[in-house]
Amino acid sequence: DSRFASIHQILIGQIERGVEDGSVRLWDPESLAQVIISLMVGVNRTRTLTPYASPDLYADALRFVSNAISPPPAAG
Numbered sequence: 001d002s003r004f005a006s007i008h009q010i011l012i013g014q015i016e017r018g019v020e021d022g023s024v025r026l027w028d029p030e031s032l033a034q035v036i037i038s039l040m041v042g043v044n045r046t047r048t049l050t051p052y053a054s055p056d057l058y059a060d061a062l063r064f065v066s067n068a069i070s071p072p073p074a075a076g
Contacts, residue, residue, distance in 0.1 A: 008033050024069050
């Protein structure tokens with residue numbers, strides 16, 4: 001339990017830093033950290049417990065999160 005809590009706190013700190021420097025969309029850091037942790041758990045369960053998981057599932061999930069939290073490109 002304490003390991004998950006520490007990971008949650010680390011993610012919150014990183015999200016807050018990203019929001020401050022503009023590399024992460026403005027989101028509630030606590031909620032976003034919980035969503036990312038939930039996705040990590042789900043991806044891990046899918047890879048270990050199902051026969052149909054894509055071999056690229058980890059990379060795909062990481063790319064999905066990165067795209068989801070990145071700010072939109074500046075209008076040019």
